[in-house]
Structure formats: C-alpha cells, structure tokens
Amino acid sequence: MPYNDPHPAETRIISRRFHLANPASIETFLAHEGYQAFLKASKMTPDEVVNEVKKSNLRGRGGAGFPTGMKWGFLARNSPKPKYIVVNADESEPGTCKDRVLIEFDPHRLIEGILIAGIAGDAHRGWVYIRGEYRYLIDIMDKAIDEAYARGWLGKNIQGTGFDFELTTHSGAGAYECGEESALLESLEGKRGQPRIRPPFPAVSGAFQCPTILNNVETFCAVPDIILQGGDWYASLGVPKAGGTRLLCISGHVQKPGVYEVPIGFPMMKAINELAGGLFPGRKLKAVIPGGSSCPVLAAHECDLPMDYDSMAKAGTMLGSGGMVIMDDSTDMVKAALRIIKFYQHESCGWCIPCREGTLWLKKILTRLDDGIGVDSDIDLVGELAENMLGRTFCPLGDAAALPTISIVKKFRSEFEARLAHVQVPKGGNESLVRIHA
Amino acid sequence: MTFSPRLETKLARLLESYPKGRERAALIPMLMYTQDEVGYITKELAQEVAKRCGVTTLQVDEVVGYYTMLRDRKMGRTHLQICTNISCLLVGGEELWKHACSKLGIGHNQVTADGSISLEEVECIGACSWAPAIQTNYDFHHHVTVERLDKIIADLRKVQ
Numbered sequence: 001m002p003y004n005d006p007h008p009a010e011t012r013i014i015s016r017r018f019h020l021a022n023p024a025s026i027e028t029f030l031a032h033e034g035y036q037a038f039l040k041a042s043k044m045t046p047d048e049v050v051n052e053v054k055k056s057n058l059r060g061r062g063g064a065g066f067p068t069g070m071k072w073g074f075l076a077r078n079s080p081k082p083k084y085i086v087v088n089a090d091e092s093e094p095g096t097c098k099d100r101v102l103i104e105f106d107p108h109r110l111i112e113g114i115l116i117a118g119i120a121g122d123a124h125r126g127w128v129y130i131r132g133e134y135r136y137l138i139d140i141m142d143k144a145i146d147e148a149y150a151r152g153w154l155g156k157n158i159q160g161t162g163f164d165f166e167l168t169t170h171s172g173a174g175a176y177e178c179g180e181e182s183a184l185l186e187s188l189e190g191k192r193g194q195p196r197i198r199p200p201f202p203a204v205s206g207a208f209q210c211p212t213i214l215n216n217v218e219t220f221c222a223v224p225d226i227i228l229q230g231g232d233w234y235a236s237l238g239v240p241k242a243g244g245t246r247l248l249c250i251s252g253h254v255q256k257p258g259v260y261e262v263p264i265g266f267p268m269m270k271a272i273n274e275l276a277g278g279l280f281p282g283r284k285l286k287a288v289i290p291g292g293s294s295c296p297v298l299a300a301h302e303c304d305l306p307m308d309y310d311s312m313a314k315a316g317t318m319l320g321s322g323g324m325v326i327m328d329d330s331t332d333m334v335k336a337a338l339r340i341i342k343f344y345q346h347e348s349c350g351w352c353i354p355c356r357e358g359t360l361w362l363k364k365i366l367t368r369l370d371d372g373i374g375v376d377s378d379i380d381l382v383g384e385l386a387e388n389m390l391g392r393t394f395c396p397l398g399d400a401a402a403l404p405t406i407s408i409v410k411k412f413r414s415e416f417e418a419r420l421a422h423v424q425v426p427k428g429g430n431e432s433l434v435r436i437h438a
Numbered sequence: 439m440t441f442s443p444r445l446e447t448k449l450a451r452l453l454e455s456y457p458k459g460r461e462r463a464a465l466i467p468m469l470m471y472t473q474d475e476v477g478y479i480t481k482e483l484a485q486e487v488a489k490r491c492g493v494t495t496l497q498v499d500e501v502v503g504y505y506t507m508l509r510d511r512k513m514g515r516t517h518l519q520i521c522t523n524i525s526c527l528l529v530g531g532e533e534l535w536k537h538a539c540s541k542l543g544i545g546h547n548q549v550t551a552d553g554s555i556s557l558e559e560v561e562c563i564g565a566c567s568w569a570p571a572i573q574t575n576y577d578f579h580h581h582v583t584v585e586r587l588d589k590i591i592a593d594l595r596k597v598q
Contacts, residue, residue, distance in 0.1 A: 004567070082457070091564050092561070092562060092564065093562070094523045094524050094525065094561070094562040094566070095524060095525050095562070095566050096562075096564065096566065097564045097565055097566045097567050097568075099564075100564050100565075125457075127455070131564070132470055132505075132507045133507070133560075133563050133564065133573065133576075134564065135576035136576060136577075136578075166455070168451075168452075168455035170455075170463075170466075170467055171466065171467040171470045171471070172466065172505075173466050173469065173470050173501075173505035173506070173507045173508050174505050174506030174507035174508075175504065175505050175506065176561065176562075187466060188463060189460070189462060189463050190462035190463045190464065190465035190466060190491060190493070190497075190501070191462075191500075191501070192500060192501060192504040193504065193505075208456075208457055208460055208463075249566055249567050250567060251525035251528075251566035251567045251569055252524075252525055252528045252529070252569075253528055253529070257566075257567045257568070257569070258567050259567055289524070293523075293524050293562075323525075323566060325524055325525050325528070325566070327528060331528065335527070336524065336527070336528075339522070339523065339524055339527050340524060343523055343524075343561050343562070346561060347561065349504075
C-alpha cells in the first residue's frame with residue numbers, strides 16, 4: 001500500500017514501527033521491544049493488568065469509545081466456562097482504513113495486545129475476525145501467527161511463563177453489520193450477521209456463549225505500550241478521561257490524504273491543514289465527516305475544535321472510528337447524503353423494521369431529490385423518517401444511517417431546496433412523474 | 439468432493455480452531471476459501487461444506503444469501519470491484535464506475551460475454567486514504583485514474 005511518510009506533527013506510538021525495514025516480521029518486532037510488554041504482563045495478576053488499562057483511560061477505537069479497562073473489568077472471569085478474546089478487524093465504516101495499516105505493518109503488536117488481554121481475562125484462545133475483502137491481511141496475520149508459534153510466542157507455556165494461548169484468523173465474507181460486536185459473534189459462529197439482544201453483553205456471554213473480551217484492532221494495539229510505559233504515561237498523552245493517541249485516516253479533498261497518529265484532543269483544523277496538507281488551491285472547506293460516515297457531519301465553521309470525545313459531543317457529533325472525510329466547496333451535499341444512505345440501506349441486515357424500512361425509504365426519497373424530482377415536503381420527510389429511526393433499532397446501524405442524514409439535511413438545507421427549484425426531467429425519466437411531483 | 443492438498447490442510451486447521459462441537463463456526467471462512475478454488479458456491483460445494491461443518495444445506499444457503507462476497511453463480515475470471523462510497527466518490531470513484539460499465543458493456547454483478555471479467559459496484563473497501571480504489575479479486579489498486587483502469591481492464595482481458 002502507498003503508505004504516507006511520517007509527519008513531524010504526529011505522535012507515533014502504535015505506528016512507530018511502520019517505517020522500519022520489514023516491519024511485519026517477527027525479527028524486526030523483537031529487535032524493537034517486541035513482546036516485552038507481554039513478558040512484563042505475565043508477571044502481573046489479571047487485576048493489575050486491568051487496572052493499568054483503566055488508569056490509561058484507553059477508550060475503544062472501533063467507534064463507540066467505551067472505556068477499555070472498564071470493559072475488561074466486566075468480564076465474568078470467575079465463570080467456569082472458558083474465556084475468549086475476539087478481535088474486531090471487520091473494518092468497514094466508510095472513511096476508515098487504520099486497522100488495515102496496523103495489521104499490514106505491525107501484526108505482532110496486535111498479537112502482543114491479544115496476549116495481554118488473555119492474561120487480563122484468564123483467556124487462552126482468541127480469533128482475529130478480519131473482513132473478507134482484506135484477504136492479503138489474513139495472509140499477513142496468518143504468517144505472523146505462524147512465526148509467533150514457531151518462536152514460542154503463541155501456544156503452550158509461552159516463553160516459560162506458564163501461560164498458554166491459541167490464536168487463529170477468521171475470515172468474514174462482506175457484511176458491514178458484522179462490525180457490530182454481537183453481529184460479529186453471530187458471524188464467528190457461522191451464522192448470518194444479525195445483532196443479538198443485549199444484555200447479556202459479550203463480557204458475560206460472547207463467543208460460543210462464553211465470557212469474551214471483544215475489541216477493535218487499534219484498541220488491542222494500544223495495550224502493549226500501556227503495560228510497558230504505564231497507564232499514567234498513556235493517559236497523560238491525551239485529555240482527561242481519554243488517554244493516548246489514535247490513528248486518523250484522512251481522505252477526500254485534501255492534498256495529502258493518509259493515516260496519521262495524533263494524541264486525543266488534536267485540533268481538527270491542524271489535522272486538515274498540516275497533516276493532510278490542506279485543501280487544493282482555490283478551494284474552501286465545506287464539511288467534515290469526523291470519524292466514519294455514521295457520524296453527524298460538521299459544517300466548515302464548526303470544525304475549529306479539538307478532537308476529543310467531549311468536544312465532539314458538544315459539537316453534536318462523535319469522534320467515531322478516526323475516518324475523517326474532508327469535503328470542499330465542490331461537494332454536492334445531496335449526492336453525499338444519498339451515497340451515505342445507499343450504503344446503510346445496502347448493509348442493513350433486515351432484522352429490525354425501523355432500519356430495514358427506514359434506510360430504504362430514505363434512499364428512495366434522497367434519490368428523487370438528487371434526480372431533481374422531489375416535492376417540497378420531501379426535505380422534511382427525510383428528517384422526520386430519520387428521526388423516527390433514532391434509538392429504535394436493535395443495533396447502532398439505524399442510528400448510523402439516521403445521524404449523518406439528519407445533520408446534512410439540517411446544515412445544508414439550501415442545497416436540497418435548490419434541487420427542488422430546478423426541476424428537470426432526469427435522463428430517461430418519466431415526464432408525467434415530474435409533473436405530478438412538481 | 440476434495441480440494442487441493444494445500445486447501446485441505448488449511449481447512450483441517452480451520453476446523454480445529456473452534457471449540458469441540460462448534461464446527462459450524464468454520465462455515466463462513468470455509469465457504470470463502472473453497473469458493474476461491476471452485477469459483478462459486480455450487481450445489482455440490484454447499485453440500486460438501488455443510489457436511490464438514492455439521493450443518494444443513496439450508497443453513498449454508500442462509501449464509502450465502504446474506505454475505506456479499508459469497509456467490510451462488512459463476513462470475514468472471516477476474517472480479518472487478520469499484521468502490522463508489524463517500525471517500526472514493528469525492529475523488530472520482532463514480533466516474534471510474536461509469537467508465538468501467540461503458541467500457542465493458544455490463545453493469546453491476548454482470549459478466550462479460552467472454553467470461554473474463556465481472557463487475558461490481560462495491561461499498562467501502564477500506565482504502566479511503568488512497569482513493570479512488572478498486573479491487574481485482576483480492577488485489578487492491580489505489581489512486582486509480584480512468585487511464586489506469588483502461589490498462590487494468592486490457593490486462594485482465596488477456597488473463598486465461
């Protein structure tokens with residue numbers, strides 16, 4: 001992959017091995033502090049490991065931002081059932097491509113994070129669920145796992161610590177919904193990726209109805225440095241209540257799109273203008289999707305803010321997955337809204353009605369607005385339909401579809417209205433239909 | 439039904455990686471890996487995988503119907519996937535999609551008459567920072583232009 005050069009404004013922790021020669025090999029890993037955090041953790045009790053992660057203020061990097069230490073603390077460790085570790089590498093949130101570089105350039109870091117989670121949860125088996133489209137990453141991960149077994153970093157009595165761990169990859173087959181943790185578990189068990197009703201949460205009943213620690217790739221990758229350098233150190237990199245660094249995947253209308261590592265609380269405009277090289281000459285910023293397409297869109301005047309959980313919430317959006325999509329003044333927001341909703345409609349698993357029907361109707365109405373054959377009431381109808389989906393679905397996909405739609409219609413309403421004003425017969429369209437609507 | 443020795447080894451290892459009695463868990467990866475060798479999920483393949491994973495063929499169908507990458511019919515020798523999701527859309531993904539359709543004379547999930555290429559408009563493939571991106575089977579191509587797409591298509595037509 002054409003990976004971007006490091007930028008001086010970055011704080012490279014989890015990406016610090018990316019630019020070494022043969023970064024994915026176990027030799028490179030071992031020569032650069034690899035598996036030292038595991039050895040340190042192997043001398044700690046599970047509670048000590050969990051407490052260190054709690055102290056770090058690490059929050060889940062998949063998008064929801066739930067405190068990782070707390071999640072690990074919820075694990076039913078005293079259950080007589082086996083405990084499992086599951087890695088969510090089903091990266092499919094539009095705008096997000098960070099787990100891809102983590103696995104491609106430092107797969108052993110992920111293995112080390114998994115092993116430490118295994119110690120924390122008294123778990124001895126894990127799976128890395130990788131989306132099917134990332135076949136080359138499955139191959140890279142399989143190779144890394146083989147190397148780790150061959151060198152005694154996986155398997156029985158790892159490096160004489162008495163700790164056993166078995167790890168394998170598990171291929172997905174193309175379903176965004178499987179990025180949702182309970183749907184992922186269904187998929188791992190060989191079923192359609194439909195969400196489970198919770199509670200029970202995976203910490204109590206996860207993979208194969210056993211207590212399970214399930215986190216995003218990047219979350220596991222943050223753990224080795226937390227153990228090695230301490231939770232307090234990691235926490236100090238970020239802001240109060242959210243520690244450490246995270247990867248931003250910047251895409252869209254910028255000169256140097258790429259994946260950059262920054263501390264939590266990094267200024268958004270600095271990310272756009274410095275890391276990503278700014279907009280193209282003569283262009284103005286119009287909107288930003290801050291963390292994957294399920295986040296409410298920020299208009300240009302709202303983008304001068306630090307990227308931490310609280311500031312983003314105050315601005316009415318989310319930090320999300322780190323997938324920043326930058327849109328300049330050439331962007332057609334009606335088209336953008338339609339493309340986003342088309343995605344969620346395609347990926348809706350169909351399990352619950354507000355999402356299945358809601359996304360379909362939103363797509364239909366946005367399509368006719370985009371075609372210039374919408375009626376006046378359509379704009380409000382889009383908002384009303386989307387509002388009716390909020391909080392009424394089994395899993396967050398319904399909200400993920402509704403939130404960006406509501407924000408785009410609200411903040412860029414004039415563009416939708418302009419489409420009504422310029423009623424045209426779409427190519428091959430039905431003229432009588434236009435007359436009815438007009 | 440048997441597969442190549444290499445795949446058989448892989449499948450045996452796969453089945454061992456789940457708790458005893460939970461062989462169904464191998465279903466989706468097994469369908470993916472065997473599909474790569476067979477081409478698509480034929481009736482025979484569905485029966486074979488069902489047998490190995492301890493499920494009914496109906497349960498296999500259920501899964502094949504759900505996951506986008508599992509196919510119940512023959513596609514082209516190379517499956518050309520063009521992303522038009524938001525990050526790609528902003529930098530020319532839609533133009534690539536339209537160009538591919540007109541160049542190949544086929545649409546979404548269709549196959550060229552010579553069987554060399556099938557085409558799919560795909561959702562985000564996780565190449566956003568290197569957009570616009572496409573995949574030919576499992577290979578990624580980043581920063582694709584119309585000219586590069588033409589070259590890729592010309593090369594794919596030569597693949598036997």
